[in-house]
């Protein structure tokens with residue numbers, strides 16, 4: 001199939017795609033052991049698609065890493081497996097339960113699993129000797145991310161120092177690191193939520209079905225609609241009802257809320273996103289609500 | 305589950321990257337907040353947080369500047385000290401703003417933001433007129449060859465929307481700009497706070513017949529800024545599947561830096577000088593009939609020539625000469641000054657090399673454009689003309705011809721930190 005572009009014009013989505021492919025190739029060429037961090041969400045699926053395109057018809061030359069929180073949506077894991085099988089890419093799973101058993105992270109009963117992901121992830125990066133880890137972060141997501149570089153340097157402790165960020169000029173990325181350090185790479189930094197949806201629609205690719213409208217037994221907590229699951233026992237006063245909902249992000253099942261929606265196609269989701277009143281994180285991620293600077297704090301510790 | 309393909313709403317949308325610069329208090333944050341707000345890029349919870357903060361600070365208005373501040377340290381100081389990227393879109397265009405700090409001690413951040421910009425937006429306070437800072441911002445944008453410049457004369461409400469004030473600033477700036485390389489200039493009188501001429505045409509300035517800021521941003525023609533003549537394809541990654549299905553596939557992945565590549569075109573591979581023809585151009589499972597900047601594609605050649613990362617594909621009669629002696633303008637970014645005899649790593653397109661600083665010819669005073677030939681070093685945030693010798697030849701063009709093949713970064717070999725940004729004048 002041949003493709004033609006009138007007047008040598010490239011749409012913004014094609015420009016974003018070209019920039020991301022460039023980043024994937026640059027990292028694969030310059031880093032010894034890259035890995036793609038797969039969170040299960042739409043952003044990491046878009047990353048997988050871009051990586052597929054960057055190296056086609058060769059296979060993606062690095063593995064995919066997922067932190068198994070034990071609290072993932074089963075639909076998300078199924079989608080992950082479909083992608084991994086289709087692309088023939090290696091999957092590395094780092095489980096929080098294993099990390100607890102090995103004493104890598106401590107379960108003191110107060111720390112959320114989301115927070116324990118950090119230690120589990122850093123341990124997996126260190127154990128496997130990964131030198132570059134692709135993440136699906138976007139700069140439009142959150143204030144603290146607006147200044148994040150595409151190549152984000154992490155020290156031996158996996159920490160991010162906002163004051164020590166390297167200047168990033170033109171499309172010349174600096175991948176120099178010392179032994180024990182690694183680089184976080186954000187190939188879709190310049191994409192917005194709407195770009196991601198548009199791309200998923202255009203590419204017609206598989207995403208977890210929980211993004212689409214479906215019937216679900218839910219209860220209200222802290223102003224959010226949470227999924228009924230044995231992993232998340234009801235507190236007093238909470239009651240379960242069945243509603244027509246969809247998820248805007250795929251995180252920890254006990255912390256990720258859904259919204260009432262009848263959007264059952266990408267086009268309908270795009271319409272919904274275009275007029276959405278709440279930012280995706282603020283609306284449905286319990287973990288970002290604790291403080292305004294919550295994201296920034298977790299990033300410094302090595303959150304993706 | 306596979307989902308039905310959605311009709312993309314943005315298939316024909318294009319992209320404009322612009323960099324903003326202004327001195328503290330000129331109203332840059334307010335203006336960006338206004339652009340985001342009026343283009344409906346602000347969500348309800350973001351606006352609520354900003355309203356709450358404004359109220360808690362005792363303001364009687366909503367401080368739109370709060371929409372764009374970043375890291376906590378900066379929040380505490382109340383100023384922007386790093387490049388922050390913001391996004392908004394109108395039905396025809398998506399915008400990426402590189403919001404850069406204005407102070408002289410952050411020149412390197414401004415250089416960073418300007419490096420990828422199609423357009424530079426310089427803000428001045430109408431009451432103060434042109435300052436040393438605004439001149440410096442224009443100088444940096446022109447050095448970085450940002451092809452379009454907008455001078456936004458802000459706070460017009462505080463000078464009674466006076467045409468004279470605007471004319472005076474316009475004239476002064478146009479005169480100054482003749483010394484610079486600014487192909488396209490627009491001077492727009494605005495009030496970021498009240499919105500005059502930002503998105504909506506001001507009712508207070510009948511005398512102004514030019515475009516509003518948003519109209520200009522939406523319509524400024526950037527596609528023709530690219531070089532579609534001189535083919536430059538830095539090879540980034542060699543793709544060899546070695547699978548049964550694609551046994552003999554060998555493709556060269558990269559981003560087109562200049563010109564239009566087509567199947568059948570005769571090409572030369574540098575530095576070897578071997579020639580071949582383009583057998584095909586691939587993007588994923590599609591074959592393209594042309595590739596042009598800034599596409600990322602995979603090029604296949606008809607002959608089995610030896611090509612690797614760092615090489616460049618060009619046309620036999622239009623190719624850069626491999627050069628080891630580089631004359632360049634450098635913006636220095638490290639605490640320790642740059643001095644002659646210093647050795648550094650250099651990254652140019654997809655090629656890494658080492659370089660020796662042979663001479664620092666002069667330091668450019670970015671306020672006065674004076675060339676200081678006495679000082680033989682460049683301090684942090686200073687810009688100067690430097691002679692370099694590289695260990696391997698670079699396949700480069702003057703920066704004025706191509707912003708991709710004409711630029712490089714310098715890396716400190718011990719710390720690994722990016723310490724300089726370079727723009728090539730000439731090479732031999």
Ligand SMILES: Nc1nc2c(ncn2[C@@H]2O[C@H](COP(=O)(O)OP(=O)(O)O)[C@@H](O)[C@H]2O)c(=O)[nH]1
Nearest residue numbers: 327328329330331332333334369459495496497
């Ligand atoms: N009267 C008036 N005040 C403005 C205008 N734009 C900004 N300001 C005020 O000028 C001050 C500095 O603005 P800010 O956006 O924080 O400046 P920045 O330091 O350049 O980001 C704030 O008090 C703004 O409310 C304007 O067009 N008119």
